[in-house]
Amino acid sequence: MSDTDVRPSSPRPLSDADYRRLFEGAPNRYLVMTPDWRIVAVSDAYLRATGTRREEMIGRLAGDDAVPVNPDDNPQAAAIYESMAKVVETGEVDVMPFHRYDLQHPESGCGEYQEHVWSIVNSPVFGPDGKVQYVIHRVEDVTDVARQQRSAAEQEKLTAELAQRANLLELDVAMRIAELRQSYRDLHQANKELHAIQSDLERQVEVRTADLKRRNHDLEQIAYAASHDLQEPLRAVAGYCQLLMLDYASDLPSGASDYLEKAVQGAQRMSAMIKGILLFARATNSAEPLQSIDANLCFLDALASLEAVIHETNATVMRGELPTVDSDRVLLTQLLQNLIGNALKYRSDRPVVVMVNARRNGEEWLFSVADNGLGIPFDSRERVFSMFKRMHTGRTIPGTGIGLPLCRQIVEHHGGRIWIESKEGEGTTVHFTLPIRE
Numbered sequence: 346m347s348d349t350d351v352r353p354s355s356p357r358p359l360s361d362a363d364y365r366r367l368f369e370g371a372p373n374r375y376l377v378m379t380p381d382w383r384i385v386a387v388s389d390a391y392l393r394a395t396g397t398r399r400e401e402m403i404g405r406l407a408g409d410d411a412v413p414v415n416p417d418d419n420p421q422a423a424a425i426y427e428s429m430a431k432v433v434e435t436g437e438v439d440v441m442p443f444h445r446y447d448l449q450h451p452e453s454g455c456g457e458y459q460e461h462v463w464s465i466v467n468s469p470v471f472g473p474d475g476k477v478q479y480v481i482h483r484v485e486d487v488t489d490v491a492r493q494q495r496s497a498a499e500q501e502k503l504t505a506e507l508a509q510r511a512n513l514l515e516l517d518v519a520m521r522i523a524e525l526r527q528s529y530r531d532l533h534q535a536n537k538e539l540h541a542i543q544s545d546l547e548r549q550v551e552v553r554t555a556d557l558k559r560r561n562h563d564l565e566q567i568a569y570a571a572s573h574d575l576q577e578p579l580r581a582v583a584g585y586c587q588l589l590m591l592d593y594a595s596d597l598p599s600g601a602s603d604y605l606e607k608a609v610q611g612a613q614r615m616s617a618m619i620k621g622i623l624l625f626a627r628a629t630n631s632a633e634p635l636q637s638i639d640a641n642l643c644f645l646d647a648l649a650s651l652e653a654v655i656h657e658t659n660a661t662v663m664r665g666e667l668p669t670v671d672s673d674r675v676l677l678t679q680l681l682q683n684l685i686g687n688a689l690k691y692r693s694d695r696p697v698v699v700m701v702n703a704r705r706n707g708e709e710w711l712f713s714v715a716d717n718g719l720g721i722p723f724d725s726r727e728r729v730f731s732m733f734k735r736m737h738t739g740r741t742i743p744g745t746g747i748g749l750p751l752c753r754q755i756v757e758h759h760g761g762r763i764w765i766e767s768k769e770g771e772g773t774t775v776h777f778t779l780p781i782r783e
Contacts, residue, residue, distance in 0.1 A: 353654075360497070365554070365607055367386070368386040368387065368388045369386070369387075369388065369389060369399075370485070371481050372388075372390060373390055373483060373485065374386065374388055374390045374391040374394055374483065374484045374485065374486075375388040375391055375481060375482070375483050376388075376391055376407070376481075376482040376483075376484075377470075377480070377481050378407050378418075378479065378482065379478070379480075380477055380478075380480065380481060381406075382406045382407040382429075382435045383404065383405070383407075384402050384403055384404065384405055384406070384407055385404075385479065386403070387402045387403070391484070392439060393668055394484075394486070407429075409419055410712035422703075423463065424441065425441070425482075426467070426556050428441050428467050429467050429480050429482060432466075432467045432468065432469050432477070432480050433469070433480060436469050436471070436476075436477055437469070438464050438466065438467070438468045438469070439466070439467045440465075440467070441464075441465040441467070443462055443464055443487060443491055444461070451506065459526055460488065461484065461486060461488050462486070462487055462488045462490075462492075463484050463486060463487065464484070464485045464487045465482070465483070465484050465485075466483045467480055467481070467482050467483075468480070468481045468483070469481075475639075490571075525542065530566050540558065544547055553726050575615045581607075583609045584609065586605045586606075586608045586609045587605075589605055590602055590605050590606070590619075629763065633671075635662050635672055635673060635759070635782075636671065636672075636673075637670070637671060638670055638671070638672045638673070638674050638677060639667075640667035640668055640669065640677060640703065640712075641664070641666075641667045642674070642683075643672075643677040643678040643681055644664050644667060644675060644676040644681055644701060646674075646682075647678050647681040647685055648662060648685075650678075650682050651682060651685060651686055652690065654686065654689050654731065655689065658689050658692060658697050658698070659696070660689055660696075660697035660698070660699060661694070661696070661697065661698045661699070662685060662699045662700070662701070663698070663700050664700070664701040664702070665700075665701070665702040665703065666701055666703075666705050666765035667701070667702075667712075668705070668710055669690070670710055670779045671759075671779070671780070671781075671782045672779060673758060674756065676755045676759075677755075678757065679751070680752050680755045680756065680777070681701065681714070682749060683748040683749070683752050684714040684752060684775050685701070685714060686748065687748060687749070687775075688714065688716035688718055688773070691718045691719045691773070692716070692718045692719070693717065693718050694771070695716070695717055695720050697716070697717070698717050699714065699715070699716045700713075700714075700715045700716075701713070701715075702715075703733075705781070708780065708781050709761065709776050709779060709780050709781055710777040710778065710779045710780075710781060711776060711777050712777050712779070713771065713774050713775070714774070714775045714779070715773070715774040715775075716772050716773055716774075717772040718769070718772055718773060719769070719770065719773075720767045720768050720769040720770050720771055720772055720773055721765060721773050722769055723767075723769040726764075726765040726767065729749050729765070730749050730750055730752075730753050730763075732751060752775075752777070756777045756778070756779075759779050759780065760779075760780045761778040761779045761780060762777065762778050762779055763775065763777040763778075764776055765774065765778075
């Protein structure tokens, strides 16, 4: 039987039975079907390859019976059907390329599959009317040939890939070495430039530090001299006014004594402001290095300085257990003294109560000085930390407006923060923090 199309040689066309007799004993794998895919003949070799029986195949439509089930649902099965349909449509022989299609091992009882590669030819058989009457599907196992071809091709491909990888690796190594050399040169140059910048910055810091120290010293001397020089005229003004009131009280016209008294009070206020400015200027510049200080001792020092005012106002000043902090005893005492003193000055008509507390808050100590005094309006809570800015209460309260700015300077000198929480008519709490340095 030729692999090409089969043309009828006699008026009588071959029947299905004729094709069964022709192909049943054929040594090759043949399958004969009608254009509507009904199987009419199958060779013994095909039955052995597919593991089927002739009575199961004859008369059935070609499907999984014609092309055995493949475990990977190989798309090549669809290609086989497309090839046979093409033969019916065109009437031409279709030779398919080699393709893999595994079959179940005949001796396997657990569904194991063997690799198979097939050569497939689909040929038409024409009837008397010139139309395709049958399609002969012939398959040949070319697994060994394909393996040899594949092995040679794979070896050649592998050799080419290895050569290409070696070339790429050599090129990559050369590029990396060049990059490393350039990086080393760049790093060396950057280190030189960085060292030069660092040296220049160090020189600038040294110069500016020395300049700041000199300026601070000069400002301190100027402030001290100015305060000393200004205090003398103020003392003279106040002294002469007081002498006038003592020596010529009977001779002074009506109202003159009041004028002189106001002049004395103004001179005294000016003197207090000058002292406050000097204290503000020297507070942190003359401070000692920070060291461990028991805040309870600073609290007691502050109470000793305020003893007369506390007695005069009949105030109750209490404290919780205060911690040991890194500070300067003079500065911390001045800070607590100013805050407690403000609470005593801005008192209400209620009995005065002041409470000083502290607790750890993460990496800092959080202090609070709370009172039950007049309170501070919301829009004044930041303004009162400015120099000479005081809260207006409607009554005369002594002071210079330097206390809270001095408190902020002391707290910031320690690296902390200070702020106010208050409600008018109910009291004020001043919070400040001091960093914990392990």
